[in-house]
Amino acid sequence: MTGMTTPAARIVDAAAYAQAVETVVKAAAAYYADGTSPLDDDTYDRLVRGIEAWEAGHPDEVLPDSPTGKVAGGAVEGDVPHTVAMLSLDNVFSPEEFTAWTESLARRIGHDVTRFSVEPKLDGLAVAARYTRGRLRQLITRGDGTAGEDVSHAIGTIEGLPEQLAEPVTVEVRGEVLMTTAQFEHANEVRTAHGGQPFANPRGASAGSLRARERAYTVPMTFFGYGLLPVPGTETAPAERLLELAHSDLMAQAAAYGVNTTAATAVPGVTAATAEQVLARVSEIAELRAELPFGIDGIVIKADLAADQQAAGSGSRAPRWAIAYKLPAVEKITRLLEVEWNVGRTGIIAPRAVLEPVEIDGATITYATLHNPGDITRRDLRLGDHVMVHRAGDVIPRIEAPVAHLRTGDEQPIAFPEVCPRCGSDIDTSEQRWRCENGRNCHLVAALSYAAGRDQLDIEGLGHTRVVQLVEAGLAADLADLFTLTRDQLLGLERMGETSTDNLLAALGRAKEQPLSRVLCALGVRGTGRSMSRRIARYFATMDHIRAADAEAMQQVEGIGTEKAPSIVAELAELAPLIDKLAAAGVSMTEPGATPPSPTTGAAADAGDGPPVTADGVGLPLDGMTVVVTGAMTGALGELSRNEMNELIERAGGRSSSSVSKKTSLVVAGEGAGSKRAKAESLGIRLATPDEFAALIADFVG
Template sequence: MTTSPAVPAAPAAGIADAAAYAEAVATASRAAAAYYATGESALDDDAYDRLARGIAAWEEAHPEEIAAESPTGKVAGGAAVGDVPHTVPMLSLDNVFSAEQLTAWTASLERRIGRPVAGWSVEPKLDGLAVAARYEDGRLTRLVTRGDGTAGEDVSHAVGTVLGLPDALAEAATLEIRGEVLMTQEQFVQANTARTAHGGAPFANPRNGAAGTLRARDRAYRVEMTFFGYGALALPGTDPGLADRLASLPHSEVMAEVVRLGVHTAASTEVAPRTVRAVEEIQARIEEIAEARAGLPFGIDGIVVKADPAADQAEAGSGTRAPRWAVAYKLPAVEKVTTLLGVEWNVGRTGIIAPRAVLEPVEIDGSTVTYATLHNPADITRRDLRIGDRVMVHKAGDIIPRIEAPVAHLRTGAERPVEFPEVCPQCGSGIDTSEQRWRCERGRDCRVVASVSYAAGRDQLDIEGLGTTRVVQLVDAGLVRDVADLFSLTREQLLSLERMGATSTDNLLAAIAEAKRKPLSRVFCALGVRGTGRSMSRRIARHFAGMEHIRAAGAEELQQVEGIGGEKARTVVDELAELAPLIDRLVAAGVNMTEPGATPPVPAAADGAAEGEPSEEAAPGPLAGMTVVVTGAMTGALEKLSRNQMNELVERAGGKASSSVSKRTSLLVAGEGAGSKREKAEQLGIRITAPDEFAATVAGFLPATA
């Protein structure tokens, strides 16, 4: 699921009377003060936005009752302070929440300047802290927060920990570069690891981490952040020629100058700023950035739209809080604060004991979240999670929601520790706690039914008639202890079971016999090797061609398979060693252990071949080197193939199967009802083919049943 920019904003908080208004103003002021001081607000962004809109609506209806401390119309809600004056006010941005509001804003701007805007810059709204970096003769001399827009806080002590903000520019220029300091997801993890190792509470989210770190002094550990520039302006002492360029160039060209000087911007990212001409193009780019949001290594909470020409900006001018030539298109929140109600301990089919957070239901990104990922017991301990904690929950796209950290400053003292299981919650056996991920000492034997049911599933061995109920019956009867036992079942054994007649018995035995002929990729997937799934199993099978080659491979050889790093490679080696007796029994039962069309890797000097003599390689398939996406309903020869079977077909023909359209996509196979993926492929100029044409291309690789 992608984040749709068409989703309307949550409704404004309702304010019934003057007393409720006063309380709302006080709440918003406290939240803003905490947010801009340390990032530790009691309200998440969505809740604050709704409260602020409610306050603004009340004030519009009761202009004579506006409180002096109201956050409306003030930079940083009037909460931030600082003692370093800005040479030019450092303002906030007004917000819009829908395509209709954006269209109304662009029309209003063009009416204000009396002509169409010649170009619009569309760029990500980065979720960090706004700062101004001052350079004199090319040397970084000062770093200042936005503060209240007129003056900010000097945080120059943080220089050296902010990546992308060089100590010296590519030339000896005097100017100010404005941008956002944030933590990437990787930096956030590293920061919390260092912070908790030194006895500190973990940061609730990356923005909280950046806010606290930017202001911290004399820490015993180093935490890095990243700078993204979004603007530049002249300072007293700036060369007149450079000052004129900064004042007259379009915003997009000013940012090109910033990049040339060696400062980091979003230009090198998947959501790079782009200049467009028409309002319709603005919305298309917004949708592209919103779709990419879940996969970004850093947080964004919207898209900034700016009039690109300097003349248009100058004529539009600015208000006391925000420029009139720029607006922030806010995206639905992917982070919210809720309460951790409990922790469930679930045992997977390989015996892994996994914790899962039970949450007070909260609406995030268009869906209700009641559960979230907790990685392992060590992670719970490291982050000091407690039952009853207020926790920051993150959800983006179709990623499983996760808890970032407890919001420690909201604790009341009533929270209690998470209780860890002393025995396996599934079978009562002992627990192996030697690794971070705890495991039942019985391993796969703890979840025989789940393990066998998974192996027999449609995307693995596809044994029709062997659902969970039948597997339970076979296990309870003592006929099956693992997947290999399926291949030794006899007609007499099956007929002895309840509700197993002659026809259903013969059909099941035929399906089991058919399963023996499945390709290695299906068999390997059926083993349930930790760290692998359908796609990874296909890649491993295609790379090694035979089970004997996979079993003989060490961690180094496994890392030659796309997507396998050092840790996963070691896990696969250990898993295959544990599964060796089961694999031997499958081989003895006559189960296929080769991948059709695949050629095993040849060592540098293969047995029987002269040193340096080229080995004979299989001819490349028709999709060699191509990344293929399949969408919509297939027809003709492909009609009966599942999506997993289509992906297998792509890879047998030499291609790489993918689920999403991007610039790296080579071909889209578009069936009936292709929808948004077809539209995106057309926008990117990607080749699109119909199912019948694709079937003809890969005819030699189609399964016999197609």
Template sequence: MTTNSAGPLADTAAYAAAVEEAERAAAAYYTAGESTLDDDAYDRLVRAIAAYEEEHPQEVLDASPTGKVAGGAVSGDVPHTVPMLSLDNVFSAEQFVTWTASVERRIGRPVAAWSVEPKLDGLAVAARYRQGVLEQLITRGDGTAGEDVSHAIGTVLGLPERLGAPATLEIRGEILMTTEQFEAANAVRTEHGAAPFANPRNGAAGTLRAKDRPYRVEMTFFAYGALALPDSGELTDTLAGLPHSEVLEYVAGIGVHTAADTAVAPRTVTTVEEVQAGVEDIAALRASLPFGIDGIVIKADLAADQRDAGSGTRAPRWAIAYKLPAVEKVTRLLGVEWNVGRTGIIAPRAVLEPVEIDGSTVSYATLHNPADITRRDLRLGDHVMVYKAGDIIPRIEAPVAHLRTGEEQPIEFPEACPRCGSEIDASEQRWRCTRGRDCRLVASISYAAGRDQLDIEGLGTTRVVQLVDAGLVQDFADLFTLERDQLLSLDRMGETSTDNLLAAIGAAASRPLSRVFCALGVRGTGRSMSRRIARHFASMDRIAAADVEALQQVDGIGKEKAAAVVRELQELAPLIGKLVAAGVNMTEPGATPPPEPGAAQEGEAEESATSGLPLAGMTVVVTGAMTGALEKLSRNEMNELIERAGGKSSSSVSKRTSLLVAGEKAGSKRTKAEDLGVRIAAPEEFAELVQAHLAVEV
């Protein structure tokens, strides 16, 4: 952790200490990906150093990180053909506008076009190809020379060993670990007795340099530029004159991975306002990306504009990194709480030394399960890397092992259920109280009665507690057998409130099967998965009779999840039986049951089930506030409507999106849909399109 606040530096001694700390942190960061500082703390420290140097130019130390690639902390023995520079940063829209004005003053004209693309959180490398064959892989180093890491050739997705054309050139880009690759890498490392990586960048940096590991770890490459090598022939003039956007198209065309096929594909725009919109769009997608970004890179697109703007010793003057608020910070693990969920799952939660991440103070983080704690080798008192993006619950990625002092203590696991003292079923990774839902009966019933499940108005937690304490309900099926006299006997239950509650329970009994199935709270399923299961099987009888193979025919269910659902349904069989006996609906309106084995292939069955429906084969995204006939529908109810009408609901706009329903204040999703040429419908138009299905009660 930093030893100063990275605020204004008071004097020469504070400045010297800050430079020393930055030098030490940069050396650890750019060599092994390890550092005593997270990115945000390092950025703040360097800004404080730069501010002091601006006021005291006569005191600038040679070791200062300002004006140097990689903070001046690293070097290499393989010279770059053209300097491989870093990027300067801006942190606000105002700073960005000031920077664009400086670029246009320098070149003496408006910039013709801007490229807007994600700033990938990885390790910059140069890949040298000769006659289409990858011969050498070099790190950025100090910008003039880098380290030869050619031993990693063949381990990086998106960086082919042979191109689709016999080109001689150097392709520059970022090597990183996706979230999936990072999790797989840490699983492999811990199996071999090594400490887990603290974060994906740490993993990529360490893996890229490792030569003699007894295991292989996969990484991914994204190209952000290319240049001709001295003996490239005609390609030299071709690449030198191409706009940046066309260079990326050329690179992708010969088989190298770029960000073009991701949700944050680079875009070319002409105005500062369009750049700002692009920044907002990419920032909005950050939490959903399968890889890390820490900002957006804006570049002058035309080669002439780049040439006239020129470059400094550290960074080009025609490109800038618009940094986003940090979503990753280092803090301390103070304790672990063990909470019991509504299905009896015992979930550990980390208690953290409070830290500000992405605009909010984080004091807790998820730890998933006991096996995860063991695998990551977490200990009380550890410095830990905490990650948070958007509305995602903060999570601990790994301990920062090189900061350990020896005073850290093991985390103690509970020997009995922390809530009721019953035995714990530890046969699976997620531990569970042997009483299951009975351990959290009130929570289980309240969940079933919630708006997105059975939607029983008037049945809040307080009322559920009354019913449980009075012995009137032992599960939510008992709600459907409650009698008027029983409810009238409860405190604060008059005739009107009793009749209203009974009417709401009666309405709940006719909800679609997807709602009833969701109310069961089957582990591994939620609202969307419950709808898919209900539509696929059409009735509860068929769901209950399904085996692992049959459940795998549902989109999004793999072998492991299918087996878990089968086990859960067997456990829930008595509850399902009570619901049937109480007259609760067990069918899905409009759903077609699957054909008998051999009658049709999976794709044919799905097509048959949705053919003729207004949204058949369409992927639909909803954004903004709905109006008209859709005004009172929740987002979950909108998704139900889409799926009943034959479509698939999605939360993000991409090339696969067929239709965007854009309400008031649609924002960045509408902009992205317009850029991609996706059809856009107002709420009123969409309501008319699905009118017959809108009439079905949601």
């Protein structure tokens, strides 16, 4: 992903060049005025690169309005002069372009840079916060780089930007105002409740909200500092020495003052000694991008040492000692053509957007999730709308919002189904997610195929085609019926010989012995998955204890809150007849090694009595450890899927995690392990091969 270059738009003549300049200037003005824009980031970048390419070949025809020599900023015009020019950053889009930049920088300063700082490029609005003797006095947007707009009315409303620093210094903190994913969702709820159109994306939402002075509501935003400098004209020694500090030291000082920085996030700023180390960090941040609670559109790389920065100097638009390594766009604007209504294995009726195909992050996107009918109504989506579509990594594409200012008046309302689109039954609309009143029986084949999957009951030989046969033959009306199948019934099916029949019966017999966690997962309770099913099973130990739990007791399980608990309890009650049938058929209803909760306290019996132990009193080998698995898992344990490894970790007392951090206890690194292994090494975290891990838990598994 980090090697992809954003291609330049092809500009063939002076007329096309002039049109491109006009389009880019208007888009920038609209975005920096109120957070709206007719262009997405990728289209904007392509046009700018096309303009740069044209101007390189036609230097005598450069228009005065061209964006290439100007700072991109918070307002086209500003009335508050900056103490030091607040410049933009030039961009690179590939390792080759970055390497060329480092070579150019080395030639400029006379030697190779031996220390770079590497930080995420936050996708928000750049501002300067001025503090006098530790008190926040003024907040200014970037503007045209020399002067910006005073937005001091927002002081006190932005998380991470303290009104009083920890020390009474006179300094200017520069950084980015943005909305986290949760803040963006909340902002859209508040905005639509007041009759406004939903924001198209978090960046536009923060840009428009920061300037809003007369709204009837406020929305939360977050600040991340990325710069610290003294205010000229002050004679505060602690502030003046900031000019001599490396950038990484400045960020540590900002954090000590109480300013929010990326240090506490999953992608903290780091230093690197070589271009190769920088590119490795770029790959790490890119890999974590989809998991972050805020948007980033690249990585900022700077010469860390103050002496190198001073030697490199700055141009009129950007410093020569810093560059932005842009990542592929994760948001594009396209059109909503249709809405499909699909029924899932539990009977949930889910809307899916059919889009005019658009390429995002190297993939052609034709469909996107729409969550539920209420989400469609809240976002005021209409057929024919231009919509902002978001995709990051393997995350399912989703529609953020309609781009309302591009509406033509031809858009049409989205029709909601009045009956189940699969079976024609009534629809239960009492919850946000609508459900067919036939529940799992509406899509029985999907429910049974899921239950038989490798990560659930692992019933070998019971694939989709076989499930269809059983359902159509009337031999399986629910999951429990699978365990009462006879040899004669199976032999009566087409293409079922004696060997395949005996193999399937043997697989069903093994499935009866699966632990409770897998049985619970096979039931497909809404709001739970593989990991949550394991947590519930380990906490309660038996199905009887699970079924006896009320919402308050269910909340004792990690990850189950006040909203999810009543839903899980209600659905387990709904599933009672099926669970009884499964138990009667001999399916296991206990979790090996787990201890039921204390009937008197509601807490696990071993909660205050030392580390967890197995039923025979043996201590769990991974007690208290957070374990990350990366690479292929082969060797002494056999070839295990990621879910099987996570299941093994949690059964052995550990906690499985998908990302490496300072809290990680152990990283199991198999063949092909990449950035997660490298990060573990840099943090000094214990590493183990799959075979070493097998030895660690041998007594427990054996």
